[in-house]
């Protein structure tokens with residue numbers, strides 16, 4: 001019996017060497033697909049490949065590539081095509097994830113926002129997603145089949161609550177950078193545009209809005225953020241795998257241009 005959750009081909013994952021990239025890769029590999037793992041960080045990519053030892057080596061392709069450089073992304077497509085791999089999915093996941101710092105020089109005040117950071121972060125988060133959509137999306141459109149997931153955030157739906165980034169000991173007031181909000185909202189627009197643009201070419205495109213993932217945050221932050229979330233905690237990194245499989249596979253065949261929100265309920269409060 002064929003499962004509606006089966007992934008029948010290769011899925012390109014950008015920013016694959018990061019915290020969530022590994023989870024996306026495992027989700028695909030465990031449901032019959034193969035992966036092209038793209039990241040700018042070669043060492044972390046190699047380390048990820050070593051970690052995926054339990055999966056078939058031939059199903060895991062790694063590519064050191066800067067997604068803001070169209071030529072580099074085209075070269076990845078060329079190599080994938082030479083290997084006669086059929087691309088059926090793209091996860092636009094790469095980002096420069098800003099750590100909200102306690103440093104006086106980098107508090108992300110809107111009045112003094114560093115415009116070099118604006119260029120850098122939007123280049124990866126928005127332009128990089130566009131370039132990958134153009135290149136891998138066109139390839140899938142030619143084959144009349146494919147699913148694209150743009151990874152946004154709960155902060156692609158609501159504004160950050162800056163109060164959780166500060167405590168009594170903070171030497172300056174810290175803010176989640178404006179770039180994060182702008183990029184994560186922009187991806188919703190890219191999703192809707194892509195979904196309608198290729199609607200006659202078998203391409204579906206949806207946005208996934210994950211809530212914050214428990215990593216190495218301090219206890220003060222953890223207790224403040226948990227109060228904003230009806231389920232009372234941040235996500236475990238594995239908790240988005242089901243959504244990724246659903247959105248990539250035919251299980252979501254009637255879903256396009258839409259948003260899937262997995263945030264412990266944060267955006268309903």
Ligand SMILES: NC(=O)c1ccc[n+]([C@@H]2O[C@H](COP(=O)([O-])OP(=O)(O)OC[C@H]3O[C@@H](n4cnc5c(N)ncnc54)[C@H](O)[C@@H]3O)[C@@H](O)[C@H]2O)c1
Pocket residue numbers: 014015016017018019020021038039040041044065066067068092093094095096097124128151152153154209210211212213214
């Ligand atoms: N971690 C969270 O709590 C969280 C919550 C909501 C949404 N998200 C979103 O999920 C996605 C993945 O998050 P993460 O926590 O795994 O981030 P991460 O920082 O761990 O990984 C991001 C990866 O992108 C890569 N990257 C950066 N610039 C690149 C470029 N020019 N070309 C290719 N690769 C590049 C980095 O090297 C890194 O490996 C991001 O879009 C993030 O905004 C994360």
